[in-house]
Amino acid sequence: MYELSPPAVYVHESVADNETYRGRAEGVVNALAEPVEPIVFSDEDLPDLVNKHGLIENRKPMGTLAEVRDPILMFNTFRFDGRGDEEVARFKALGIESEDLIRELLGYRAFHWSCYNQEGDPHRHDKVCRPCWRVHLQHGCAHRCDYCPLGGLLVSMVNIEEYCEHFGRLVERHPWQKTYLLDDDGDPLCLEPEHGCLGPLIEWFGTLDERYLIIHTKSWNTGWMEDLRHNGNTIIVWSVTGPKQSALIEPKTGTTEQRIEAARVAAEAGYQIRYKFKPIIPVVGWREEAAETVKMMFDRTKPDIISLCVYMWQDVETMVERLGTELLDPECLRAAYDERASVENTRTSPFPPRIRAMIYEHYLGEIRKHDRDIPVSLSTENFAMWKAFEDRLGMTATNYVCGCGPQSVPGAKKLTDHAFKVAVRHPDEVPASVLGLEAPTLSPAQEEES
Numbered sequence: 001m002y003e004l005s006p007p008a009v010y011v012h013e014s015v016a017d018n019e020t021y022r023g024r025a026e027g028v029v030n031a032l033a034e035p036v037e038p039i040v041f042s043d044e045d046l047p048d049l050v051n052k053h054g055l056i057e058n059r060k061p062m063g064t065l066a067e068v069r070d071p072i073l074m075f076n077t078f079r080f081d082g083r084g085d086e087e088v089a090r091f092k093a094l095g096i097e098s099e100d101l102i103r104e105l106l107g108y109r110a111f112h113w114s115c116y117n118q119e120g121d122p123h124r125h126d127k128v129c130r131p132c133w134r135v136h137l138q139h140g141c142a143h144r145c146d147y148c149p150l151g152g153l154l155v156s157m158v159n160i161e162e163y164c165e166h167f168g169r170l171v172e173r174h175p176w177q178k179t180y181l182l183d184d185d186g187d188p189l190c191l192e193p194e195h196g197c198l199g200p201l202i203e204w205f206g207t208l209d210e211r212y213l214i215i216h217t218k219s220w221n222t223g224w225m226e227d228l229r230h231n232g233n234t235i236i237v238w239s240v241t242g243p244k245q246s247a248l249i250e251p252k253t254g255t256t257e258q259r260i261e262a263a264r265v266a267a268e269a270g271y272q273i274r275y276k277f278k279p280i281i282p283v284v285g286w287r288e289e290a291a292e293t294v295k296m297m298f299d300r301t302k303p304d305i306i307s308l309c310v311y312m313w314q315d316v317e318t319m320v321e322r323l324g325t326e327l328l329d330p331e332c333l334r335a336a337y338d339e340r341a342s343v344e345n346t347r348t349s350p351f352p353p354r355i356r357a358m359i360y361e362h363y364l365g366e367i368r369k370h371d372r373d374i375p376v377s378l379s380t381e382n383f384a385m386w387k388a389f390e391d392r393l394g395m396t397a398t399n400y401v402c403g404c405g406p407q408s409v410p411g412a413k414k415l416t417d418h419a420f421k422v423a424v425r426h427p428d429e430v431p432a433s434v435l436g437l438e439a440p441t442l443s444p445a446q447e448e449e450s
Contacts, residue, residue, distance in 0.1 A: 001031045001194045002142055002221065002252070004070045006154075009038040010049070012076040015158055016040045024158040025075040027194040046105055047094040056101065058152030062144050063249075063322035071140055071152050076107050077159040080166050084108035104139045104155055110163060111135050111170055117420045126347050126382050128397045131423035132177055132406035133170060137163075137197055138186035143218055144252040147279070147311070147322045150185055160197040164204045171211055173426035179212040179235065181404040189219040199228055206231035214404045216276075218246075220254030222262040226269040235410060236266050237274040237403040240297065242289030245281050248327060256293055264300045272410040273301055274403045278309035278379055280359055281323065282332040282351070291366050298370035304411055306367060307403045309379035310359050316340060316350035332359075348382050356381075357388060364392060375413055377402040 009029055015021040029038055041049065049055040055072065062068050084103060091102045103109045115121045116129035140154035157163070171177075182188065182201075192198045198215075205213040206229050213234045222236070238259045241249075246256045254262060263273045275297060283289070297303065311319070316336040325333060336350040343349035348356065360378065367376055376393055377400040378386060386397040393400070399415045401408040406423065407415055 001028065001192060002190045003033045004073075004142060004190075005033045006036060006070050006073045008072045009036045010041050010055075010072070010074040011038045012074075013040055013042050014077045015075045018077075018159075021075075021077060021158045024196045027196055028073065028075075028156075028191050031194045043106065046091065047096055050096050050101070050105075056153055059140075059149060060152065061147060061149045061322045062151050063146030063324070068144050068151065071142055071154040074105070074153060074155045075158055076105070076155060078110045078157045078163050078166075079107040080110070080162070107157060109136055109139065110157075110166065113425055115425075118423070123347055127380055128378070128383060128386055129380055130402075130405045130407075130419050133174060133180060134184055135167065135170075135180050136183050136185070137188050137201070138183055138191075140185070141187050142190045142252060143187060143250060145218075145250040147249070147281075147319075154186070154190075156188075156191060156195065156197075158195075158197060160200045164201065167204075171208065174424075176422050176424065177406045178210065178409050179214050179404070179406055181214045181216060181406075184216065187217050187219055189215070189217050189221045192221065193224040199225070202234045203229045205233045208233060210409070212272075212409060216404055218250060218253035218259060220258035220262045222266045222269075225266060225271070228269075230269075230271060232270060232272070232410070235272045235274060236263070237276055238263050239278050240275045240293060241277065241279075241281070242283065242286065242293050244283045244285065244289060244327065249281060249283075249323065257296065260293075260296050260300055263297075263303075267301055272304060274303050274305045274307075276307040276309065276379055276403045277363060278307065279311035280309060280363070281311045281327075282329040282355070282359060283327045284329055286329055286332075286359070287362055290363055294363070294366040294370060303374065305375050305377070305401055305403055305408065307377045307379040308360050308363050309381065310348075310351055310356045312348045312351070312380070314350060319350050331355075346382065347380075348385070353385065353388075356385060360385075360389060364389075375401050379403070 011025050015025050029036060058065060087106055088099050088102050096102050112134050114132055114134050116131045117124045118131045138154060138156045141150045142154060144151060188198045202213060211233065214237060215234065216237045218239045240256060240259055243256045246253060267273045332351060332355050335352055335355045339352035342352040364376055377395060378389065379402060383397055390396045395414055398418050398420065401412045401414060407419065
């Protein structure tokens with residue numbers, strides 16, 4: 001587990017009253033760097049915790065805070081009682097304004113439907129991704145990345161047995177979905193193995209037939225996973241960045257070398273590994289850092305897919321507020337200011353298309369020095385960039401394989417079915433809310449982490 005010193009630990013009464021669940025929370029608490037006395041809370045305590053006791057006070061981009069601390073830890077249980085909408089209305093009346101926060105705190109965010117590039121997706125013409133079910137164990141992160149707004153509070157669920165029971169129903173109803181991305185708004189490796197939930201989930205997936213769990217991480221912490229009975233059904237995808245970015249902008253993640261070493265350890269234990277260069281921040285010396293990182297990856301590991309994504313999702317002023325200017329490549333930063341008109345009303349700002357294309361071209365060239373055939377895709381880019389690169393990538397916006405796509409099984413080189421059409425949400429025999437299968441719109445923070 002990471003060395004953590006949270007300012008507070010909260011344990012929901014549903015956890016405190018169950019010996020198994022309580023033991024999981026205690027496993028984490030007992031491993032903290034400094035002793036913290038857990039506070040047991042009930043649902044009725046939540047409005048005061050949020051509005052009077054600063055529960056979400058530091059849920060802000062880490063680079064904008066004067067002091068960045070480890071997050072508050074909160075342990076709760078997922079709920080599958082069909083009362084999500086009712087509880088949202090009740091807690092809004094009690095003074096918690098955000099629906100997403102209410103569902104997160106109460107445990108109504110086990111699974112959600114992401115309708116990417118389908119009807120109902122407001123960004124379907126400006127972002128290429130795949131419609132799918134996304135699944136969660138946590139919300140919040142301990143990594144302290146300057147650009148990320150998911151610090152301050154880490155909410156973690158502990159009723160993994162009940163979760164897997166409902167997860168099984170979800171998998172059965174959606175045979176077209178082969179892989180399931182875990183926690184695009186957290187990094188569950190941070191609390192393991194003391195937390196004791198990710199291991200059971202990996203082993204449960206190991207019992208399934210041709211279904212895969214995808215863990216997306218920036219962590220160094222994989223040694224504890226070596227002896228799990230995963231049966232090849234867990235894929236681990238590392239967001240990898242160059243040494244300067246990993247050390248100075250993502251300070252509590254694994255360094256570049258630590259992440260690649262963690263991938264090597266996982267690969268030796270039989271896990272399929274992949275990499276995403278995401279987000280690529282063009283720091284001073286980014287070309288040399290790209291070459292160094294790519295070489296290290298191929299020298300030590302054999303990934304089956306690599307994805308690329310330049311830093312995006314915000315305007316240049318917001319980027320500078322979070323990252324500052326000292327580390328940024330002057331040419332790229334100047335272009336972000338001077339050519340802002342080229343990315344107005346898009347989700348790919350702040351860097352204009354020519355800068356993003358230049359960065360992708362360089363990374364692709366470095367990768368091809370080491371492997372001529374490995375699939376390389378663009379992650380959460382737009383259709384125009386995909387069109388510009390499809391010949392060089394040998395894939396299109398509709399048939400590419402990527403690190404976490406719902407049909408991107410181990411060893412796949414290209415999809416055989418149209419990714420936006422094959423994904424169909426099952427018309428549940430009972431309302432989705434009864435299963436806890438809520439389908440909220442993704443927040444910008446979740447978009448950034450996916």
